[in-house]
Amino acid sequence: MSRLEAKKPPLFISEPLTGDAVSQSLSLLSGILKSSYGPAGRLKQLHNGVGGCVCTTSQSSALLGHLSLSQPVLRVLTASVRNHVSRFSDCGLFTAILCCGFIENFRSLNVAPFTVIKISKYLLSLCMDHLKSEACGCRVSVDFSSVQTLVCLVRSILTSKPACMLNKNEVDHLTSLVLKAFIFTVPCHIGTNAVLGKCVVIPVKGGRVVDSTVLPGLLIEAPEIQLGKPLAVKRTGSNMIKIALFSVSMSGDSSNPEEGTIAVHHGVSLEVSELDQLLNVGKQLVKDEVGLVVCQKVMHPSLKQFLKEQGVVAVDRAGLSLMEPLGRVTGSQPIASIHSLPPGCYGSLKDLCVESFASKHFLHLVPEDTVICSLILCNRSETAWDELKRVCETAEHVLQLTAREPLALLGGGCTETHLASYIRHKSSSLPASTVRALGCSHTQYRLVAEGFCRSLESVARSLSHDGEEVLTDVVYGHCWFVPPGSPRVSRWSDLVSKCGCGVSGGTEELSWSCLQGQSGSPVLQGCPQEPSVKAAELRVLDCFAAKCSGLQVALETASLILDLSYIIEDQN
Secondary structure, eight states, X not given: OOOOOOOOOOEEEESGGGSHHHHHHHHHHHHHHHHTOSTTOOOEEEEETTEEEEEEEOOHHHHHHHOOOOOHHHHHHHHHHHHHHHHHSSOHHHHHHHHHHHHHHHHTSSSOHHHHHHHHHHHHHHHHHHHTSTTOTTEXXXXXXXXXXXXXXXXXXXXXXXXXOOOHHHHHHHHHHHHHHHHHTSOXXXXXXXXXXXXXXXXXXXXXXXXXXXXXXXXXXXXXXXXXXXXXXXXXXXXXXXXXXXXXXXXXOOOOGGGOOOOOOTTOOHHHHHHHHHHHHHHHHHHTTEEEEEESSOBOHHHHHHHHHTTOEEEOOOOGGGHHHHXXXXXXXXXXXXXXXXXXXXXXXXXXXXEEETTEEEEEEEOSSOSEEEEEEEESSHHHHHHHHHHHHHHHHHHHHHHHSOEEEETTTHHHHHHHHHHHHHHTTOOHHHHHHHTOOHHHHHHHHHHHHHHHHHHXXXXXXXXXXXEEESSXXXXXXXXXXXXXXXXXXXXXXXXXXXXXXXXXXXXXXXXXXXXXXXXXXSSOOOOOOOGGGOOOEEEHHHHHHHHHHHHHHHHHHHTOOEEEEOOO
């Protein structure tokens, strides 16, 4: 008889943020995230202690997905950021770094957490109102009739991840492909319920990046197709190709025992019976003038041979991920049984041809009219390809978000420093009625506001990885970077040419202050001005929807963590 061990009582941890273990873990996570941020961010290699796949990345989705965290506080933080990334694909590192900054700056204040949370929510509302106003100096309208702003937005995303290992020509090539793919997903006829299409990424690892291309319709890998031979496919009387899409296995194996008991009469072969049923389905498909059969799972070789002899192209092992875009491209309904073919289940194609990339052969499904396209993505190594795939999918999602809300924010740290300057300006003349409504003193408000601004500026400072001096100007509130090793001069304008986003030039009569210290930027004489934005001058843009959501998620998550009084852990 095994020994019974008495249940251990749960572990109660009071005021978890005051403990050294949590502080050190939070500081370590913050350092990892900050060092990964931006185009010059340092790469991280993630692997477990017993071997297996090694991930080289600086992307938040890969970083947070591979990190094993023991601290409950950090698990709350990373879960919140990963949820944001699952909805917006972009600004994951921004959200995580800002959240860590809020926690670190607010917990050091001698102000009650309830008061901190109340004041910081008010400051957040000021930021959101400013970002959504026409007078906002860091907001850019996106004109879809011109590609310049869209090119800048996509290029900013592609160049933000150094693990993709792209040169300028490759960035330009991929930028045009991503934009072309996005245009393919926009429906030609927009009604009241217009739905954007989908771009399916096709992997070709080991090829050159400049060999990547985009095609309308869908590509299905077909190793059995021989290149060079004409593709004989049956067509209907209207010269269209009818397609049947099966989501059920057509391998001829007996049914899954979990589905119930099968009674077989003496002398009857279950395998032969299954094959006969499959061949009957094949005969019905031929009778219905089907020219292409695609099966999600495995197809019996005898059925494939029969269909081939009848001029029907058969493809199996398509996989679950292709079923939804296949249905949208062809208009077919997935058939879930080999015992009945429901009416209206067939779809149609305009053409079917063979394409070859590197050593892979594909069937190219060309529809009459589609919002689905295939991005054939090449890169030199598997690690670089994995990172590039995530980046291209992020860029595609950002374009879709921008189509719904045609706005962007200035990148390169300028939005963060601009918002910090704006909050300091608003806090310098705070009405007494606001202080009474918040239930705090003027001193408490200024302490929290300064912590809020320093948190925003810490994100901008995280873009510096090589010892650059980080400045902000007192006119526009933009972020500037002085190259490392620059000589000490009396005028900063002799060392800087453009701000982080590229809109402001160092030739203007501006005054700057350093962001390296904890004292923050000086209060502006007035509200940060709006520089004249020319699309050709823009160097970095951020997704408006993703960054606004990241700002809100960062503060809400920090507020939740700051409000923790106890952590209760089960020790059994």
